[in-house]
Amino acid sequence: MARRFADLVYSGVVWISALFAMVLLLAPTVVVLIASFTGAQTLKFPPPSWSLRWYYELLQSDELIAATWTSLKVAFWATLASGMLGTSAALGIARSSSAWARFLDGLFMSPMVLPAMAFGLSLLMVFSLMSVRLSIWTLTVGHIVICTPFVIRMVSASVQQLNPVLDDCSLSLGASRLYTVRRITLPLISPGILAGGFVAFLSSFDHVPVSLFLSDARTEVLPIKLWQILEAGLDVRVAAVSGVIVIVTLVGLVLAEWLFGLGAREQRAL
């Protein structure tokens, strides 16, 4: 009887904690969405009146639109470059257990754990020592390093699930290495590459520490612009930008799930 009671308490505690965690995960997104439709000047919650005025304001703030474009451009090029470099690297190291391959894997994954602030500062020092002017390209170089671990992780997961016999078949039938990679390996791991690219794009779009050092007035990125606005005071326009990001992400998530079953794959990769 005592045990039955202990198990009951256990179920209760686990379920209540889990429900709390779920509410915690969901709440901020919902709050932002609701707050963005306020008709008031302040972020009083719940909003005293409703309107789309802050979304309308967005369309007229050139600085926010410019920052969004910069962020999208940087994320695009960083995704493209880290996608190519990362996929190639994952093909080289994912199936090897040699010490050299493990070392490379550790090196490529390290931007995920090392403080990005330190990396951003060090890259700024290199550029200024070489008197390279900061531009969208110096920013992109930093972002490629930040994005690469995500690509490697996702693509490696795909490569490891690949049956190595397929490669051997292709090679023994007379295909060259390059032809085998192009016609056999790449098509089979393409879901992993797409998932990696998706996560790389989002992480670049969202990245702050490196941009903090490598972007100047001409190359302001969206997260930093938003940070500056929020430092100056609570501007409801940020709620509208957040609303747009949440809606675009939700649509993207549903599309990605529908097209590639991204959720299940991400989970496998982790």
Next chain:
Amino acid sequence: MALHRKLEPFGETLPAMPLAAFFLAVFVAPFALLLVISLFESTEFRALGLHQYVKFVSDGFSVRVLWDTLFLGFCVTAVCLLLAYPLGLVYLDGGRRVRATILFLIMLPLLTSAVVRTFAWIVILGREGIVNNAMLALGLWGQPGRLLYSWGGLVVALAQIQLPLMALPVINSLLKLDRTLLDAAEGLGASSWRQVWTVILPLTVPGAVAGGLLVFAASTTAFITQTLVGGGRIVLMPVDIYQQAVGVQDWPFAAALSIIFTICIVAISYLVNAFAQARMRGVNGA
């Protein structure tokens, strides 16, 4: 053919060489430069020495900032662990619907920008925010509490923002768990609590460690959340580095701060990993 022979020593890792070269140039070399710059005695870049490191240890403030930052990482990681396990246990026992819901809830914040999530916490914790309004309406608090710009607020906000990084590896490790072990424990009369404590927790250490390291690294370096939710009075390493580098323009000291910060994070990751591996060997050997 000649080219092929020349490339032979690299063997199968050849496709990784372009990225290795790229990392050497824009990741390894900059960190080396950072180390060199941290060794200059002043912003005039004349003599070398350990001046910046002596300054760090002796001024009292910087050591305090480092300590606070690491403690913040520790608090956030602990809160994430406490939330991720119940979530994972429910996921493990749940049906298709429950699993899909939990996965969606975890992915949602992971994919919405950290700035957006930080902003949400400002709305929730602010003077006229949800928590304050609710507490005032319920008559539990006489006046609005200071939730924003407080240590507790910062920990909760960061924990929510980083929870997905913890939940995914923990769930993954729970799924790899051999269910027959739980049935055996059950059959031998272990209560649910005991099963968690003696079977589930020890066997999911790898997931908890993987998630913990990511959460620790992310929360100690989360510049935006730290400045906006923590406010000006809570000074942490990223803000300190930023102010020294961009505000004061003291590059040698900013470089030294970065190096010390990096070494601390690497050392902690290494120790935690070593501990986890020793632990897993113990479990598997027993």
